[in-house]
Amino acid sequence: MPEPADQKNDVLRVDFQFRRELAEKVEGNLAGFCYQCGACVGDCPSTTYSSEFNPREIMLKVLYGLGEELLVEDSIIWQCTNCYNCYERCPQDVKPVEVIISLKNMLADRGFYPEAVGKIIKTFEETGRTTPLSPAVDRQRARFGLPPLEPVPMDEIRKLIEPAPD
Ligand code: SF4
Ligand code: SF4
Structure with a gap:
């Protein structure tokens, strides 16, 4: 049938x-x-x-x-x-x-992502890192004998995340 x-x-x-x-x-x-x-x-x-x-x-x-x-x-x-x-x-x-x-x-x-991910994207666009640095990070690194983190080359990061020209 x-x-x-x-x-x-x-x-x-x-x-x-x-x-x-x-x-x-x-x-x-x-x-x-x-x-x-x-x-x-x-x-x-x-x-x-x-x-x-x-x-x-x-x-x-x-x-x-x-x-x-x-x-x-x-x-x-x-x-x-x-x-x-x-x-x-x-x-x-x-x-x-x-x-x-x-x-x-x-x-x-498509613009669908959780608020927390949106914050990570914003931090990355502003600092080149996915989590903001704080003095506590460098203190912790020093405890393990590590040097402070170098600044991120934001010019290079911006070139990578800028939309490609049409
Ligand atoms: S492990 Fe997961 S992804 Fe890999 S074959 Fe098995 S079901 Fe598929
Ligand atoms: S990456 Fe980890 S959390 Fe994600 S699906 Fe694989 S095992 Fe699960």
């Missing part, structure tokens, strides 16, 4: 535009080699502390091209700590964390 038209429309379709956009951002584009073994989940600290976050499920959504579930305001993607445990564990060398970082970049391009 043929399915009603509205039921047919419920079928998930691969979003090839999303997959193409992501492929351009991930070096090597190895996401397609993920065979869903789950090895990336075992040592993931975000999975330990969040009932929602799971790198295997994120990779599955990437494989299905479900960009509309990942590239949303308040995306679960931001729960990844960038610890790279999944990079070490993946038997397929898929580098899930690098896929996730590329998804974060795609979210930021």
Whole structure:
């Protein structure tokens, strides 16, 4: 018996535009080699502390091209700590964390990022560092026999972060 038209429309379709956009951002584009073994989940600290976050499920959504579930305001993607445990564990060398970082970049391009990330971006634009320096940092370095940190060459940083001319 043929399915009603509205039921047919419920079928998930691969979003090839999303997959193409992501492929351009991930070096090597190895996401397609993920065979869903789950090895990336075992040592993931975000999975330990969040009932929602799971790198295997994120990779599955990437494989299905479900960009509309990942590239949303308040995306679960931001729960990844960038610890790279999944990079070490993946038997397929898929580098899930690098896929996730590329998804974060795609979210930021769309203007979707947490307030805390916005503060880091602002600090970086102003100082070339992701956290502001304080005298306490130099005191701590001195305790370990390290010299004070050199100022960041902001001219060079600005050249790197300025938008490219059209
Ligand atoms: S990303 Fe790697 S470790 Fe994670 S499910 Fe896929 S193949 Fe397994
Ligand atoms: S990099 Fe992200 S996804 Fe990978 S193990 Fe760490 S927190 Fe989990």
